[in-house]
Amino acid sequence: MKPTPFDYTAPATVGEAVALLADETREAKVMAGGQSLVPMLNMRLARPELLVDITRIPELGRLHVDEEGALRIGAAVGQARVAADTAVRDGWPLLAAAIGHIGHPQIRHRGTVCGSLAHHDPAAELPTVALALDARFVITGVHGTRTVTAGEFFVATFSTAVEPDELLTEVVFPPPRAGHGWAFDELSRRHGDFATVGVAVLLQRDPGAGTVRTARVVFCGAGPVPVRLPSAEDALIGTDAGEQALAAAARAVHAGLAPGGDVHATAEYRREGAAHLLIRACITAWERCP
Template sequence: MKPTPFDYTAPRTVGDALALLADDSRDAKVLAGGQSLIPMLNMRLARPEVLVDITRIPELGRVVVDSDGCLRIGAAVRQSRAAADPAVRDGWPLLADAIGLIGHPQIRGRGTVCGSLAHHDPAAELPTAALALDARFVVAGPRGTRTVEAADFFVATFATAVEPDELLTEVVFPPLAAHHGRAFEELTRRHGDFATVGVAVLLERDPASDTVRRARVVCCGAGPTPVRLTAAEAALTGTDAGPAARAEAARAALGALAPADDVHSTAEHRRESAAHLLVRACTTAWERTR
């Protein structure tokens, strides 16, 4: 199919982009990488009257580590560029791992980090990584700029805290503590497909006691938003992350997850798969704390 007719504009400043989004006379959509939007246009699931291309706004194209040690990724940064950046690979390897699981190289070469986050498919890797990494989202709009925590950003399937007249300008990842390890495991029908279910794990090791000081476990594909498994985190914290602790964390995940049946998988299959992936991810993450 072909999209319905639309106008195209490429503002050079955030202010100009916001003015276009605030125009109530026409339905406007933001275009960055277009890897989700263009298929929706072609299938006529989205029918905007104007596309606002933000990729020519210089300030949105940066990947920097600021004076507080936080990683800041602008809304126009391609996924492949972020994953290849030495600062990302060294300081936030879970983010690089998550990007590496997205689709195929052609997708990652055009898609943007913030675009995937703003689109918020609950089976996508980046929203899950963002929640695991305690990301913060900088949102600009006619009422000024605000910052939204990851726990509050993802509202429902394909819905976030960004209002129609606002623009996600960057995502901020705080620095990770020393002695942390990570893993992102997912189950897919074919390479490049969206995950049937996936699990991201971050473990911080206490070198004095050789136990888990802090754990973060987040699941994708098991609800309308990424699901943080706090009971599984509690089961791991203070332990040696050995077989018994991993098994207890898996049991906690089984008790907490309540996915729905759909054409891709049954709820029970998702729950059992998530528990299995959690054990595998915990094993890898703990090994990487050394």
């Protein structure tokens, strides 16, 4: 199939872009990398009358660490560029690792970080990492700019806090957390497929006691939004992340995770896979703790 007819424009400023999105006389869609939008156009799942290409807006192509040490990624910044950036790999290795699980190199070269976040497929890697790292989302409309947390941003499957007349202009990752080990792991049918289920783990070691001081466990493919599981985190905190603690965390997954079933996997398969992934990711994260 081919897309229905549409107009195309490439504004030079954010103001021009949001003005086009706010025009109620025709439906508009934002295009950056197009890795999600173009297939939807071809299958006619999306039928916009106007495509607003934001890749020629200079400020949206910025990738930098600000004066407070936070990582700021503009809406037109490609995934491959982020994953290859030295500052990202050193300060936010969980983000770089998760990007490596997205599709194939061609997709990561064209796809954008903000595009994947705004599209919000619940099986995607980046929403999970955004929640694990407490990312903030900068959203701009004709009436101004607002910032929301990751917990507020993801609303439901393919739905976020961005309104039709607004643009996600930037995602901000807080400064790196000292003393943390990290891991991202996922289960998929084939390399490059969306995750059947996946997990992001952050563990902080208490250097005096040699135990887990803080833990963050977030799953993808386990619900309509990224799923944080505090019960699994509690099972790890205060322990040496050994066999008993990992078994308790796995039991917390079986008791607390409620994924859906579909043609790709049953709910029980996802739950069992999530428990095994969590154990493996926790071992890796603990080994990486300084």
